[in-house]
Amino acid sequence: MIDLYYFNVLPLIYNYSNNLENLFILPVLVFLTLFTGLKTMLIEPQNTQSHNYQSKLNGKYPFDNILFYPKTICHTCKLEKPARSKHCSICNKCILLNDHHCIWMNNCIGKGNYLYFYGFLFGNISVTTYAFLRLLYVLLRSKALISNKPVLTLFILSGTFSVICISFTYMQLSLIKDGMTTNEKDKWFTIQEFMRNGRLVRTGAPQEDSTWFILDPDLDTQCLGSSETKYYSTNPYDHTVYTLSDFTKVESPKDIPNIYDFGSFWANLKDVCS
Numbered sequence: 001m002i003d004l005y006y007f008n009v010l011p012l013i014y015n016y017s018n019n020l021e022n023l024f025i026l027p028v029l030v031f032l033t034l035f036t037g038l039k040t041m042l043i044e045p046q047n048t049q050s051h052n053y054q055s056k057l058n059g060k061y062p063f064d065n066i067l068f069y070p071k072t073i074c075h076t077c078k079l080e081k082p083a084r085s086k087h088c089s090i091c092n093k094c095i096l097l098n099d100h101h102c103i104w105m106n107n108c109i110g111k112g113n114y115l116y117f118y119g120f121l122f123g124n125i126s127v128t129t130y131a132f133l134r135l136l137y138v139l140l141r142s143k144a145l146i147s148n149k150p151v152l153t154l155f156i157l158s159g160t161f162s163v164i165c166i167s168f169t170y171m172q173l174s175l176i177k178d179g180m181t182t183n184e185k186d187k188w189f190t191i192q193e194f195m196r197n198g199r200l201v202r203t204g205a206p207q208e209d210s211t212w213f214i215l216d217p218d219l220d221t222q223c224l225g226s227s228e229t230k231y232y233s234t235n236p237y238d239h240t241v242y243t244l245s246d247f248t249k250v251e252s253p254k255d256i257p258n259i260y261d262f263g264s265f266w267a268n269l270k271d272v273c274s
Helices: 002-016 019-042 053-057 114-141 143-147 149-177 182-196 265-273
Strands: 085-088 093-096 100-102 107-109 200-203 211-215 231-233
Touching: 002 114, 002 149, 019 107, 019 114, 114 143, 114 149, 114 265, 143 149, 149 182, 149 265, 182 200, 182 211
Parallel strands: none
Antiparallel strands: 085 093, 100 107, 200 211, 211 231
């Protein structure tokens, strides 16, 4: 899109532009987008194979005993998984605060490159939205350019990618607001689905050291409380069959604490970007 603009479109709309945007606004927006994109690609997020990872990662986030459990060994890395980490089969590492592996960046988005990743997203939004609005203004002023293929192509591309980038960024920021990553969102959905089906129980006091279990999928929910009822830990690495005598059935999402939500969007954003 950059070369399309400078080599094919700018000569046609030069009279509708000004030196401020040609010499400052557009170069700055393009540079910041390329810079943050390059940093996102090159900066390796913190992982279990980093030097002194135990002192850097362990204890950074506590284990909640819902999604993440202590003393969990990654089947691939053969190393203990810190809380909020996920093994990436492409990077072949357990990435801390792993959101997803970005195919466009060819890198995992995790602790250490979130700041540049969000900068890259906002850079793309700024460039594409600005290009779309300016070309819309030009096309409204000059009807002759509507039939010009390079101008029309850039107009459609910039508008389309603007909507895509805004939508994706909105979804990412919504996760930040809720104190979770894309990886954790799927895990929370699974936990809450068990709750909606009446299969999630906990032992211990709420908001404290509770332990969470799931009713055997092969049993009916009416079996809750039976001495022969089988339960499994919410820890996918724990295949032990448990029998419980003292537990509480979880019936509301409010009863499932997310200790990784620090109470506000800005607090969560600061945490992932620091």
